[in-house]
Amino acid sequence: MADLRSNFVGIKSPNPFWLASAPPTDKAYNVERAFKAGWGGVVWKTLGEEGPPVVNVNGPRYGAIWGADRRLLGLNNIELITDRDLYVNLREIKQVKKDWPDRAVVVSLMVPCEEESWKAILPLVEETGADGIELNFGCPHGMSERGMGAAVGQVPEYVEMVVRWCKANTRMPVITKLTPNITDIRKPARAAHAAGTDAVSLINTINSITSVNLDTFAPEPTIDGKGTHGGYCGPAVKPIALSMVSEIARDSECAGLPISAIGGITTWRDAAEFMAMGAGNVQVCTAVMTYGFKIVQEMISGLENWMDAKGHATLADFAGRAVPNVTDWQYLNLNYITKARIDQDKCIKCGRCYIACEDTSHQAITAMKDGQRHFEVQDNECVACNLCVDVCPVEGCITMERLEAGALDQRTGKKVSADYANWTTHPNNPMATEAAE
Amino acid sequence: MTRLKDGIASGRLSATEYRDNFVDLHPPLDDHEAFVAADRCYFCHDAPCMTACPTSIDIPLFIREIATGNPLGSAKTIFRQNILGGMCARVCPTEQLCEEACVREAAEGKPVEIGRLQRYATDKAMAANAQFFGRAPSTGKRVAIVGAGPAGLACAHRLAMHGHAVEIFEAKKKSGGLNEYGIAAYKTVDGFARAEVDYVAAIGGIEIRNGKALGRDFSLADLTGEYDAVFLGMGLGGVNALEAKGEDADGVCDAVDFIADLRQAKNLGKLDIGRRVVVIGGGMTAIDAAIQSKLLGAEEVTICYRRGADAMKASRFEQELAAAKGVTIRHWLAPKKILSDKGKVEGIKLEYTEEKKGRLEMTGESLKLACDQVFKAIGQKLVADDLGDGAPALERGKIKVDDEGRTSLAGVWAGGDCSSTGDDLTVSAVAQGRDAAESINKSITGR
Numbered sequence: 001m002a003d004l005r006s007n008f009v010g011i012k013s014p015n016p017f018w019l020a021s022a023p024p025t026d027k028a029y030n031v032e033r034a035f036k037a038g039w040g041g042v043v044w045k046t047l048g049e050e051g052p053p054v055v056n057v058n059g060p061r062y063g064a065i066w067g068a069d070r071r072l073l074g075l076n077n078i079e080l081i082t083d084r085d086l087y088v089n090l091r092e093i094k095q096v097k098k099d100w101p102d103r104a105v106v107v108s109l110m111v112p113c114e115e116e117s118w119k120a121i122l123p124l125v126e127e128t129g130a131d132g133i134e135l136n137f138g139c140p141h142g143m144s145e146r147g148m149g150a151a152v153g154q155v156p157e158y159v160e161m162v163v164r165w166c167k168a169n170t171r172m173p174v175i176t177k178l179t180p181n182i183t184d185i186r187k188p189a190r191a192a193h194a195a196g197t198d199a200v201s202l203i204n205t206i207n208s209i210t211s212v213n214l215d216t217f218a219p220e221p222t223i224d225g226k227g228t229h230g231g232y233c234g235p236a237v238k239p240i241a242l243s244m245v246s247e248i249a250r251d252s253e254c255a256g257l258p259i260s261a262i263g264g265i266t267t268w269r270d271a272a273e274f275m276a277m278g279a280g281n282v283q284v285c286t287a288v289m290t291y292g293f294k295i296v297q298e299m300i301s302g303l304e305n306w307m308d309a310k311g312h313a314t315l316a317d318f319a320g321r322a323v324p325n326v327t328d329w330q331y332l333n334l335n336y337i338t339k340a341r342i343d344q345d346k347c348i349k350c351g352r353c354y355i356a357c358e359d360t361s362h363q364a365i366t367a368m369k370d371g372q373r374h375f376e377v378q379d380n381e382c383v384a385c386n387l388c389v390d391v392c393p394v395e396g397c398i399t400m401e402r403l404e405a406g407a408l409d410q411r412t413g414k415k416v417s418a419d420y421a422n423w424t425t426h427p428n429n430p431m432a433t434e435a436a437e
Numbered sequence: 438m439t440r441l442k443d444g445i446a447s448g449r450l451s452a453t454e455y456r457d458n459f460v461d462l463h464p465p466l467d468d469h470e471a472f473v474a475a476d477r478c479y480f481c482h483d484a485p486c487m488t489a490c491p492t493s494i495d496i497p498l499f500i501r502e503i504a505t506g507n508p509l510g511s512a513k514t515i516f517r518q519n520i521l522g523g524m525c526a527r528v529c530p531t532e533q534l535c536e537e538a539c540v541r542e543a544a545e546g547k548p549v550e551i552g553r554l555q556r557y558a559t560d561k562a563m564a565a566n567a568q569f570f571g572r573a574p575s576t577g578k579r580v581a582i583v584g585a586g587p588a589g590l591a592c593a594h595r596l597a598m599h600g601h602a603v604e605i606f607e608a609k610k611k612s613g614g615l616n617e618y619g620i621a622a623y624k625t626v627d628g629f630a631r632a633e634v635d636y637v638a639a640i641g642g643i644e645i646r647n648g649k650a651l652g653r654d655f656s657l658a659d660l661t662g663e664y665d666a667v668f669l670g671m672g673l674g675g676v677n678a679l680e681a682k683g684e685d686a687d688g689v690c691d692a693v694d695f696i697a698d699l700r701q702a703k704n705l706g707k708l709d710i711g712r713r714v715v716v717i718g719g720g721m722t723a724i725d726a727a728i729q730s731k732l733l734g735a736e737e738v739t740i741c742y743r744r745g746a747d748a749m750k751a752s753r754f755e756q757e758l759a760a761a762k763g764v765t766i767r768h769w770l771a772p773k774k775i776l777s778d779k780g781k782v783e784g785i786k787l788e789y790t791e792e793k794k795g796r797l798e799m800t801g802e803s804l805k806l807a808c809d810q811v812f813k814a815i816g817q818k819l820v821a822d823d824l825g826d827g828a829p830a831l832e833r834g835k836i837k838v839d840d841e842g843r844t845s846l847a848g849v850w851a852g853g854d855c856s857s858t859g860d861d862l863t864v865s866a867v868a869q870g871r872d873a874a875e876s877i878n879k880s881i882t883g884r
Contacts, residue, residue: 068476348540351482367483393479394544 002307003314004300006040008280009173009198009258011131013040013104015303016315017271017296020262020283021045021108021134021177024293026082028092032099037293038300041104043175043201043283046081046136047089049111049121054080054143060221063210063230074236075286076210078221078228080142081110086124094128105129106175110136110148113158115165122170132173135162135197137188138204140181140231150204153179156191163195175260178202178244180237185244190253200248201260201283203241205231234286238264242277249278249323266295268302275315276322330423337409337416338384338400340364340377346397349373353388353398361387380410440734444781444809445688445709449734455705458732462623462758463527463553471557474550475504481540486551489538491868492519496535500554512562513569515555519871520570520594521587523563523633524616525864526556527625530721532754534864563636572642573600578881581606581664583651586614587863588670588853590637591870592877597642599878604664605643608650614672615854616863618697621725623732652823661848666877669829669836669844669851670870673817673859679717681785683775684813688782692716692726692814699729711810713737715785717772718814719749720861724756726812727764738764739806743771743790743797750861770804771797775811784808819855832857842873850877 006016018041019025019034026045034042048054056079063076082089097105107130111117125133136143137153144150152158159176166174176192178185180203189200207229211220219227241263248254261279265271266287274282287295312318342353342365354375357365364381365388368374377388389398403409405418423429439446450458466474478500486496495514502511515522529535531552539548562569578601582589585607593603611617613630620630638645649655651671660667676691678684688711702708710733716723719742731738740759742749745768749756756766769790776784789802819835821828829844829851830837836844836851838858844851852869853859859866878884 069473070476348544349481349485350479350540351484352479355482373483373485 002304002312004040004303004307006281006315008104008260009132009175011041011104011106011173012102013281014102015040015296015300016275016281017299018042018104018106018260018281018283019288020285021136022285022289023077023079024285024288027084027089028096031092031096031105034288034293034296035096035100035103038296039103039293040281041106041131043106043108043134044089044093044130046108046110046139047086047121047125048081049117050086053083053085056080056083057223059223063220064234065210065236072286072290073234074208074210074232075234075289076208076221076230076232077205078141078230081108081136081139086121090124090128093125093130097129097131104131106132106134108134108136108177110139110143113147113152113162118162118165119169122166122172126170126172130172132175132198133166133170134175134177134201135166136177136204137162138177138179138202138231140179140205140207141229150179150181153177153188153204154182156187159188160191160195163192163197167196173198175199175201177204177262179204180240180244180263181207185247186251186254189248189251189257193254193257197257199258199260199280200254201262202248203237203244203263205233206237206240208232233264234290235264235266238266238270242274245274245277245279246323246326249320250326268299268306271299272303272306272318273322276318276320277326278320278323280319332422333420334423334426335417335419335421337403339379339382339403340384340386340388340398341401342375342377342388342398343396344374346394347375348394348397349375350393351375352391352393356387356391361385382411441712441736443712445711447709448706449710449712450706452706454734459622459626459705461626462621463556465560466550466553466557471503471554474554475500477541478504478549479540485538485540486535486549489534490518491534491862491865492522492525492871493868494518494522494555496551496555499558500549500551503554503558508558508561509565509567511558512567515559516562516569519864519867520591520637521616521633521863521867522555523559523636524587524625524630525867526552526559527629528616528620529862529864530752530755533752563632566636566639568639570594570598570640572597572640575602575642576600576882578602578665579604579663580666580668580877580881581660582668582670583660584608584614584669584671584853584855585612585634585645585647586670586672586853586866587616588672588856588866588870588873589614589668590634591867592668592670592850592852592874593643593870594637594640595871595874596877597640599874599882601642601665601878601881603643605645606649606651606655606660607645607647608653608671608674610647612645612647614670618700619693619722620700620863621696621729622700623729650823652820652825656825657849658825658827661846665848665881667849668842668870668873668877669849669855670853670866671823672854674820674823675818676813677816677818679772679775679813679815681772681774683777686775686777686782687780688777688809689775689811689813692718692722692812693817695812696722696725696729699733705733708733710735711782711808713806713808714739714810714812715806715808716740716812716814718742718812718816719744719751720814720816721751721755722816723812723814724751724759724764726814728759728762730810730812731762731764735810737808739808740764740766741770741772741785741787741806742766742768744792745769771799772811773803776805782809782811785811817854835859838869841876842869843876848880 004015021043139149261274262283499514536548542548616630770787774786850873853866
């Protein structure tokens with residue numbers, strides 16, 4: 001049986017599934033329910049400095065977009081950091097950690113960008129026995145207007161400065177949470193790394209407005225006729241998060257920097273993908289806000305069964321395995337030639353592949369054969385774009401099949417070369433370099 | 438109560454039972470159900486459901502319009518092709534048409550619920566009395582239509598759109614044809630047929646004269662002399678005979694009359710029904726009569742059909758519905774003789790049949806079933822005499838038409854069950870009426 005035990009920057013948990021700092025981790029009641037359900041760890045919802053807590057809006061805090069059957073695909077929130085008293089939170093964190101010593105309890109923090117503020121809060125957290133801290137440099141709404149959250153995360157110099165303060169003032173591992181609302185995610189990651197952060201976590205939520213109410217002409221969620229951008233998360237953001245994780249995992253300046261992945265992780269498969277892409281563990285929020293804590297049971301059994309099937313005994317066995325396969329476009333093999341194939345036994349004849357190809361792509365699928373509704377790929381037109389595969393409602397019905405070396409590509413009239421050749425050496429590239437003799 | 442009274446009697450059930458038995462067969466979808474059902478549609482290219490629909494409704498488009506919260510747009514998409522889309526949503530054998538062709542039937546054996554979605558959209562539009570089509574400026578042309586059934590109404594609406602003045606002559610007191618008189622009550626509740634006639638006629642330019650029967654009150658020649666064009670859509674007024682001895686016994690009834698009486702009844706408790714009923718036939722009329730006999734309190738109801746289940750014109754769904762309601766369906770039995778006592782039915786003698794080289798043959802073996810009432814549901818026929826002298830040519834007993842609905846007589850079109858293209862389906866009658874209207878329009882305007 002696969003061993004799911006995780007050790008992330010020295011923080012141990014029975015599995016790599018943590019709950020992200022968010023509403024599900026705002027108080028002991030929720031966190032205990034999560035631990036009972038099987039979650040390996042939590043990042044406690046962000047604490048602010050001592051004093052009157054922040055206040056939240058009293059209208060709707062969330063907006064959403066949905067797929068078919070109203071499956072929630074993307075969630076947007078305008079909730080702030082914890083609005084509970086600092087000491088109530090600290091007492092609860094201490095008690096929970098005492099009651100659940102095998103689970104990871106990390107505390108998210110966001111205080112003003114002054115060293116004194118950080119110096120003041122760090123010992124209070126240390127005293128709880130928490131396993132580590134996560135610096136919230138990502139929250140894109142509300143707190144950023146006050147010079148915290150994303151306002152820090154968007155300026156690599158600030159990130160570096162605050163990480164240094166924290167490293168200088170606590171023995172706890174420091175995880176720096178990054179905002180995706182930035183052009184190049186590597187810049188803040190490098191800054192945090194340079195300042196000695198133990199890890200980065202990403203992505204925090206993305207600036208977003210989910211919809212406009214067409215009766216009131218106000219953005220959703222609407223508070224008394226007005227709205228503001230919120231932070232976007234859920235399955236819809238997974239590809240963005242995966243790409244950003246890959247950029248840091250591939251970056252030579254960030255080499256060896258542990259990553260805690262966040263962003264639309266909903267199933268064991270999502271988690272495995274992020275870990276293969278270089279993440280040491282994963283954090284989940286929207287999926288539990290949609291389905292409750294019980295989903296971790298599917299994630300545990302799914303990951304175990306996949307690891308067993310593939311012969312991965314521990315998480316380390318597949319960690320980062322996808323990273324070397326992420327490259328730049330210019331290095332993709334232009335002699336790799338595939339053609340779409342439609343499995344006629346699986347085809348239900350909806351015709352979506354045909355119309356997608358006909359209207360918007362390469363006119364490479366025919367819709368009729370001998371007067372019958374029948375969909376078939378024309379190799380002489382197919383550029384192997386994969387759109388037909390993506391729009392087909394039946395999984396596995398359309399596949400891309402590679403032409404063997406020596407086979408004729410009917411589209412180009414050329415034989416498929418066995419050699420690897422990319423854009424850097426392509427004759428159409430004015431910058432092409434001569435291949436070595 | 439007279440639940441188990443022998444012979445034919447009314448009031449076999451309690452008022453509550455009558456009410457419960459005749460509720461809507463497929464209750465309407467609410468908003469949530471409609472969104473869930475609509476989300477299953479794949480928006481197929483050149484969709485097979487659309488091809489399977491005799492009126493070629495753009496089904497993927499109307500479902501997408503429901504899914505995107507635009508039910509009136511959806512209704513317009515439906516009505517553009519089929520102005521009786523509300524009734525068709527209720528009575529179409531969708532399991533043999535659009536839903537059979539649905540790719541999700543192929544994929545999962547569970548088609549998108551096209552019929553119920555169509556009802557959802559058309560109900561919304563009719564509840565809002567949203568009229569989507571106006572009349573073109575008057576052309577001064579006048580068209581006479583015989584029969585205010587699905588074919589006649591569809592023809593009239595399309596002609597009105599083109600600016601022609603339409604007069605419909607309807608033999609019955611109420612309009613709607615088989616929608617009003619010929620469909621099981623639980624398929625079209627709450628006076629829907631009547632409401633639909635009003636909705637269709639609301640376009641204006643359509644005058645319906647009820648109680649005017651061809652061959653009795655006027656002749657075809659009267660119409661061709663007075664109007665620019667004539668459309669015949671009077672359906673099939675006659676009923677085929679059993680050709681069994683003793684057919685005139687008290688208790689042998691036409692299923693179509695029974696169904697019509699039931700549809701028009703204000704109090705179901707006053708309708709007579711036998712304790713033991715036998716229905717002869719294998720089509721929708723047989724099923725509707727049998728199920729409704731059961732729902733009226735008949736203790737035993739048996740459908741006897743002379744061929745096997747696959748040959749029944751009633752769909753598999755309808756056959757299963759009948760079985761679920763407690764009707765026994767017996768195959769390979771042909772009626773030979775009605776058994777009676779003092780002129781009253783007391784049973785039926787049937788002979789077993791078999792198919793040999795595609796031909797139906799009698800086996801010589803027979804069966805007697807005791808019963809108090811026998812419904813004949815072996816098909817309707819055109820009363821050709823009503824067409825009078827100079828009638829259009831017939832083909833297999835129906836008015837011969839070409840693919841535009843033209844009869845052999847210049848200026849006379851026909852559609853629906855009375856025409857050679859008729860197939861006992863409301864939706865086909867609508868398509869034929871609509872298409873004949875386009876042909877008439879082309880002909881009388883010279884365009």
